[in-house]
Each structure stands twice: as structure tokens, then as C-alpha cells.
Amino acid sequence: MERDLEIPSRSLSLSPTLTRLPSYVTLAPENADTTIDADSNGNLEVSDTLGIGVRSDGRVDVNCHAPLGRRLSRLLDSEQPHLAPSTSPRSYSDRYAKPPPPKLNIVIQIAGSRGDVQPFVALGCALKRDHGHRVRIATHAAFEKFVRSTGLEFYPLGGDPTELMAYIVKNPGLIPSFASVKAGDIGRKRKMLAEMLHGCWKSCIEPDEQAKQPFVADAVIANPPSMGHVHCAQALSIHLHIMFTMPWSTTKAFSHPLANLNYSAQTMPAVANALSFGVVEFMMWQGVGDIVNRWRSQSLDLEPIPESDGPRLLERLAVPHTYCWSPALVPRPWDWPQHIDVCGFFFREPPSYEPPADLANFLDHGSTPIYVGFGSIVIDDPQFLTKMILEAIRITGIRALISRGWSNLGQDLKSDDSVFFLGDCPHEWLFSRVKAVIHHGGAGTTACGLQNGAPTFIVPFFGDQPFWGNMVASAGAGPSPIPYHSLTTEGLASAIVQCLDPNTKSAAQTVAAKMKTESGVDTAVRSFHAHLPRDMDCQVLSDQPASWIYKKHRTKIRLSKKAAAILIQASIIKSEQLSPFRPKPFHIEPKRLDPITAILSASFQTAGSIGQAAIKMASDPYQAYKSSKSHQPAKATTAANRTQPPDNPSLALNPSAPPPHLAKTLLTTSAHSTTRLLLSPLKGLLLDIPLALTEGLRALPTLYNDTSFSSHEPITGWKSGAAVGAASFARGVRQGATDGFAAAFAGKKREGARGVAKGLGVGVVGFGAKTGAGVVGLVAYPCQGVWKSLYAATHRRRGDLVRGAKLGEGEWSLEGAGGCQQEVVQGFLRLRSGPED
Template sequence: MSDCNQSVPKLSIAILVVGTRGDVQPFLAVARKLQEYGHCVRLATHSEFSGLVKSAGVDFYPLGGDPRVIVEACTHPDPITGDSFRAQAIIANPPAYAGRVDVAEALGVPLHIFFTVPWTPTCAFPHPFIPHISHRAGYWLSYVIVDILIWWGLRGHLNKLRKNKLNLSPINGLLDTNQVSISHLPTTYMWSPRVLPKPNDWGPLVDIVGYCFVDLGIKYEPPQELVEWMQKGVAPIYIGFGSMPLKNPENTTNIVLEALKNTGQRGIVDRGWGGLATHAQDVAENIFLLSTDCPHDWLFPQCCAVVHHGGAGTTAAGLKAGCPTTIVPFCGDQSLWGAIIYERGVGPAPIPIAHLSVESLSKAMRFMLQPEVKSRAVDVAISVRDDDGAAAALDSFHRHLPLPNLEQGDQVQTIFGYLARFCCLFCAS
């Protein structure tokens, strides 16, 4: 335990996460590490992840639904133990724009940003939402542009919150992006610095701590038919696109099945939210159609390679498992991780979903099956496994705490209500 940890008092911490399952899971690892230290932690996210959060032993509060119900759920004592909860610090991810800075300002509590995607301005690479900038001079500017666009979209909602709920003065400047920007906030990034090192222009407010994994596979009981299929042959290639929508699931399915046939490989095809292989019939024996949730930390180590959309969480799971990887990006940060996979030599150049074809996917599969690619993937896996991201995240959080100001934490009684109410209003707008 670092020296800074030894001087930090036990706190009540509110964690606010907006995003997909891959966004939520790393926060569970951090929440558990905070709890191990002795902090009281509540995690607010979407209702569909209630079971996931509770199964990790973390208190869950829903982000969505009727604002009045959310306020009651987030400000009342624990419904089981009756213990009171008064947040003394906030942890949030950037997509949780809904008043996180304003609430922290009004209530006098520290705010710390955690994320799995680069969001701090840098000249090293462009903003993940504007990935096709070719000139380095525009990289840093791309982050400013995104902040401005978000601020223009949110300033009316945020100013209503400031005036009506928080008794704060409105912010009218069209270019005053401090309420949505994270540049001035302590920020902890949850990926391996061996995969994406810290840019030279990120200062001491920013830490990269390593991947924060939750080992869901330990308790997983796979379907017997999957176990039997896995035992019948060599390690398969996994193909799945998670929560990404598919414009033409049948066509994408045909591409996947033909590429597996061309390369003579066994394949696990994950239907996901996009309905991949939903209507496939008479599938060959070397194909297994996965229609139920299966933890990547259980499945990927049994695969010889993986093909997926390139979400930060899925990419991390593939790297940890030592799997050569092909990323088929749809949007957002996926192109960034695809480019990094290619630069590290553990997979081919990313194939945007619009360019996916039997030829391009077959070529990518053959690339991944090369022994030297597998060797590099194993090397990356070893380095990734050496990181204790959750422990480093705890250190980062403690190191950036304004300890002299924490005595004021008892003033905070309704922070979760404010956050949840405004997030709900914003999501519904």
C-alpha cells in the first residue's frame, strides 16, 4: 500500500457510469478495490446491469426511469441494511455529462474521472470520435471541437440544473466548456500503458493504470453443448460484434460463414445485439452459434483468435487472453483500438464494417493464424497480466484527493439524487 493510501480516511463514494457492459465492468473492479480499502461505494448505471453490479458485491442504483423514483432510490438509506449514505466524492466517466461538475461544485466534493477511452486533449492522436484527421496539428483541436459541440447541446439543460436545483449562476459563454471538458480534472485511464503509453503532453493530473478486469468466468457454468463442441476439435476463431447494430445481419452472417469455410477454421459466432446468424440454418459442424451471454474471460482463452467490433472492454479481454485480433470498427473509439492492434503486430489492419467482405475477412483470418502473430499476442498478454490496474486505480484516486477539504463531506446528502435526476432528464431529451 502506498504512503498516500495510509493517510486517506474511509469515504462514501458515488460512482456514475453511462455506457455499455464493457464500460461498466472495469468500474466494478475499481469499486471492489475501493471497498477492500474500506470505502463505502455505490455504483449508478443502467438498470440492465443491475445483476452484473450486484453479483460483483457492489451496491447498485438505477440510472433511468422516473426521476422521482430515482431520487428516492439514491437518497434513501440502504433498502436492506438501513445504513445511511452521504457521498463524499464522485467518480464518473466522461459520457456521464449530466451535471457531474455542477453537482460537485455545488456540494463541495471532489470529482475524479475514470475511463477506458482517451478523452484528454493530446497532439499524439485525434479524438476517438473524429478518427480520420490526418494532420497532427489537428489532433489537439479535435478534442476541443468535441467539447464545444457537447457543450452547445447541453448548456441549456445544465444551466437549468444550476439555477433550479443547485443555486448556482448560469454559464452563458458559448465556448466555456469547463462543465463538459475533463482537461482540468484528475483523470485515470484504465488500459495498459504497454498497449497505449501516456502521451508526453498529458500532465500530472492524468494517470494510466492498466486494465481493470473482473473475473466473471470463475463462476460461469457453460452450456453442455458448448463444452462438448469445444472438445471435438481445435481451438476456434471467435466472431462477434457485441451491442453493435447490423444493417444486414444475413449478409454479414454469410460473410462470416464463408470466410471460416475458406480458411478451414472452426468458429464460434456470437449473435449479440445485432442478430448475427439469427436466421442461419443448416450450419456446418465446425460452427457453433452462441446465443447466450458468455464471459469473455472464460471463452477467449479457449480461442485461437478473435474478430470483434473493437470495444475497449472486448479488446482488453482479447489481449489478456493472448488472442490475435481482427477489429471490425463501427463507430467511436473502435477505430483507435483497431489501429493500435495493427501497430502492435497482433492483428491485421482494421476492417470497417462497411468494407467487410469474404475476401477481407478471410485475409484477416489467415494473418492471425501466423505463428509470429500468435507469439506477439502472447507477449502482449504477459505484459497486460502483470498490471494490477485496480490497485493502481485506487492509488490514483487517493493521490488526487484534496484531503484537507474532505471534512466538508457531511454536507452531501442528495448528490446521487441530483446526478440521477439530471442524467434521466438528459437521456430523455
């Protein structure tokens, strides 16, 4: 039985508007089972050290009543700050002191429904209209007409949102149901994900499919479900900014919206909340990690993401996040770092709308109705839901507008004086004309209802919808949410009555008044600009972003695509003299905590690589054979073709013989598989394990808060590898030899003889760790640099593709160069110290 848990004020880290945990956070008995079992509802209960389980609806149980949760509570109790969270948007004035950014090519990648796309369209219009950026929306093809009608560019991301919504309604959490597995839904969704990943990459570098205008992205804005964002940004070394309507960053303030928390009174809620984010991300990565890594290798020429780093990659890289909800409803958690902002809901400009005569007549004659609609949700049995809604309306005696939506509610029914079945209608116009709104809890629909002061009842299906339902209820602006599968006629009628209560109306109007002081889109634009890298402008055309670096001797000049094209056309420089400008390089390396776990992890990874290589040695040639056979052209059987002499006499003698290219394909595939099998153990023994040991030793002093040796410059090739190895050796030997004396002296001042002993102990550990890391790193880091140089030299497809796309966009931009050619030439010659080429 779930019940609300009152939190003592000492550990309250939720917003001031929340007086209790959301209803999906439950209190579990202290003597919870520690075995695998199933309850009467079919929920799988798995309790282990952390206590992770899976419910029948696919959501994840995180049972922090287990011993680990209690220990973590005691450990982290001292970390609770005594600061109240701010209820106002953050001030960006300090970060906005820098000059305005150049006019960028921005691709906005969005996966989801119309409600997910619409806020980003509002953002894109502001970026284009107010700041001159070129904005491309990359999302599902179903929304192309909607996006292009706003004047923004469009690129199809792939995937079918209708099919996706239907699947998610059947599987509202992370774990698919047995029925979905049996029906083959998982394989189809994995293929859809692979298609969307390829669409993400192509949206960054390919021309517009209609206008044929070249496009290479200078920055990426994305929501997390689009999945390809960070990998595309890494491949292009460009800025990435995540924007989302659902909390995706670890916090102690509330749990992950896809997690069901269970914990005892001995476990701090803050600890359970923080753990839930890691658990959810880990389980998601287990389902998609292989697809992502295969795509990285085959399409982006990037090395695979280590299994340990995939789930928390965005946090490790400190990628800027902006969350698109009102701080009046959910204030920014106190424990989020500076690169995470909360800006307010995104609202587009209210569209011009003239209602049909029948709708206008319904609104003008009779009492003010309520709104009921579930938008892009695809429901299995829309007739049953329609019947439930109509019965609840009859019981409460009110009038209602029912949106048909993607499920086509009331398909065979006609409107009457009390019920009007509604087609597509802008919520901005409609919600100001209703008493209350009942919907699925999409962030955009929730925001629009609250902005208009409409009491809101949410019937969540999946994702962040339960989160928003609980936030609305905690603010008093509506009843507690009822999940769709638990909805009854009586429950819906009771919720309608509560929505019409004057106290609920007053609370909704209070939230609306606070929201009207916010400007979510403008604040998000400022947040995006504030987090952009510095010095990313062209040095001869300052309003354009740099895309190339021109190097001659010690001179480095940042050039835009257009400036470089002008200089190449004027024969002042050659394209071979240009190297890509990388405003935001991403360096992804496994995080090590200590030498023992580091060696074990690297050893297991090496063993896994050897096993995979052995399997691929047999499977890859077979797959190549199947692919070649499936692509053979059909043999013609006409008399005319039979009279033609065969191009290959051997095929005439043996019609079933494989085509000439098949043998070459099989030989090449077998050679690659054999090479991979031979290199895997060598790479593990000579590079991965020594490097893991080095990084583990470097991390060891951080256990006693010594971070002076924990980091080094990124290794990108053999030169940087040799430099880091030498610097690490010198620094490790020096610090290892001196730290013990410094620690003993500092300890003597604090604790006398006892402090001296502690300091010497720290010195012994530091000497072994730092000196050992320096010695092993003298070999490991140069080897890593050589490996990266070899990898880059043998994986040039992506670099050549991007280079060609940038040069192509530069040539295309010359059509509108106007009179800036002379300005570019003169500016470049002033910056260049040497003579003309």
C-alpha cells in the first residue's frame, strides 16, 4: 500500500510549494524481502544491495531501505546545506557581460510528440528572429509541415511518432512488457532508434532536402530522448546544450520521474532521490548502448563509450542543461551545478485563430465548459475511455469540450448542447475559455493550462506526466493525478468536482500570476548564449562563427566558412592550409576510482573485446554473404537476354556461382575480423590495463581529498601523449617525494604527534600512488597517444565528409557575399604576418 510520507523540515529539499513527497514516492517496511518474488499485481520485486526492482508497468523500483541506502544516508547527512531553494529564475547578468555571439547554424534535435516539438519551435523562432541565427529543427517527418510553416528549416530525424506513442502507452516505463517482447516490438523500436541516430548525424551536415541549401551545424540543442546529440557534438567538436521539460540531472530534491522510490525511515529521502537518477540512466543504457556504440563506430568514426561511462555521460562532461518549466511551480534544486538552469515554460506567440461557427456557438450559448483531451496519446480502447468521460460529465452535470486527438475519441458520436467533440484547436486560444482542463500531463499542455489559471487534472500515461501531475497537485492547482490504467468513472467525476472548487481555482490563479512574470523562451535564449564557448567568432567577419583555423608558422587565424571561401576564390590561401576549428572538443575517457577496480574493469573489458572479436570472426563473413546474396539483381529470363553472351563465362557454366565481388567481400571481412581478434589482447595488455592502472593510481589520493594529481591535459595524439607522460612522471616523482613531509608538518600544527603520524601515513600512500602513476604513465600515456593517432589516421571518413560539407557551404554562401570580399581580404592580410602565398 502506497502512502504519502511527511518529510521533516531538516531534510526537505523540495520546492517550498511541496509539503510532501509525490505520491509515487512510497514508504516500504523495514523488514522488506530480500528475494526475487512477484506480488499479487504481477510486479517483480528484486531486493539486493541497492534494491532495484521492476514493476509490471515497466517503471523502476529503487528500494533504498536496503543496507546501502542507510549507510549512504549516514554518510551524506553532513552534506545537507542549510539554504532554502530560490523561488525565482536565476540571474545571468554576470555571464552576459561578454559580447553577443556570432550568427550560428543551430540544429535543434527533438524526439517525441507534437507537444515536445512545439516548445522548441518557439525557441527556434526567437533564436532566428531576435539574434539572426540560422535554425534547423530536426524531428519526425510527421511534423515537417508544422515546422516549415513557422519559417524554420526542417530535417527529418526518422521514426514514427504515432507508433512510438502507441508503444510507450503500452510500455510506460523502461522495461517492456512480455506482450511487447512477444509481438516483436523491441526489435522494431531498436531499428527505429538506429534510424533516428543516423538522422541526428545527417541533420548536422547535410543540405536541406527541399531548398538544397548546404548546412553544417555550429551548435546543437536537443532533448535527451533524441539520443544522438552528444555524439554528434563530439564528432564535430561543437557546443551542445540540452533543453528538456523533465528533470534529467541528478538531484537530492526529487527522484527521477521514471523511478518509484521505496525506502525506510532510516534512509534520507535526498539519498534515495539522487540514487534514482543513476539507476534509471544505467538501465536505459543497457537497452541502447550497443546501438549507440555501433553507430559511433560505423558512422562517426568514434571509439565506443565505455560501459561504465555511458549512463552518466552528460553529467561527466558537464554539458549545459536548461529546464523548461516555471520556477514558480518547481524551483531550481539547490544542488545543481552552475551549468544547469531553470528558465520557465516555453510559450509560442499565440496563433491567429478563427473558431468554426459550431464551436463559437457552443461556447457562446451555455455555461463555461471544461476541456478533456489527451493529444498525441494513442489509446488501445478509445471507445471505453469516451464512455467513461461521458458518464463522468453526466454525473457532474457540466458541459465539456472533448478533443478527439490521435485516438479519435468519440469517433462515431456527434456534438450536442452539453458535449462538443473538438478537432485541432490552439490551446492558447481555447484554455482561456474553459473552467478546467483534463489531459495527459504533457509539459506544454500543463503549462498552457496553468498560464491561463485553469485548474488542472492530469491522467498520466508515461514519462514525465506523473511528475507534472504531482507538481500541479502539490501547488493546489488540481487534484492528485490518477494513472490512466487506474482511472474510473467515479474517480474522474470526483476530480472534476475538485477542479471546480473555488480553492483550487484560487491556487491555479496564483500560479498563473507568478508565471506571467517569467519569459521562458527569452531566458532560455540567454542561457544558451551564456554557455557558448568564448572566442568562436571569425576574426575577419566578426558576425559569423569560425569554422576553420589557418596556420602559418606561429600565426593562427580563425576563419568562417564564408571568409575561407572568399580567400580561396581569391587564390590567397589554399584549402589544404585550413584545419577544422574545434570550439568545444569532447574528451571521453573511463573514470577510475582506484587501481584495483581500474585493473579489474580494464581486464574484463579486454576479455569481452576478445570474446566479441571471436564471435564476429564467424558472424561477420556470414552476414556479409547474406547481405550480398540479398542485393543480387534478379536474373533476366527473356529470350533477348538469353541470346546475349555472358560477361563472365564461368557464370554461364555455373549459374549458381556467387558474383565476382562476393569472394572479395568475404576475404576483406574475414581479414578485418582476424585483425580485430589479434589486436584486442595486444591493446588490452599494452594499453588499456596499464592506462587503467595509471589513472587508478592518480585517483587514489582523492580518497583523502588530495586532487592536486587527479587530472592532466587531454591526450589527442602521439605528441600530447608524450608530453603528458613526461609531465606526469616529473610531477608524480616530485609530489610523491615531498607530500609526506608537508602533510606531517601540517598535521603537527593541527594535532601534534598524532597529526604527524597521520601525515606520514598520507605521505606513504601519496608516494606510492603518485610515483607509481608517474612511472607507469611514462609508458601508458605515450602509448595512448600513439593509439589515438593511429585511430585517427585509419578513420578519416567522417573528417573528410565534414570537411567537404564545410567547403560546400562556404562556396554556396558566396552567392550572397555582396561587397564583403574586399573587407575579408584586407582583414586577413592585416592579421597574417607572412607574405602572400
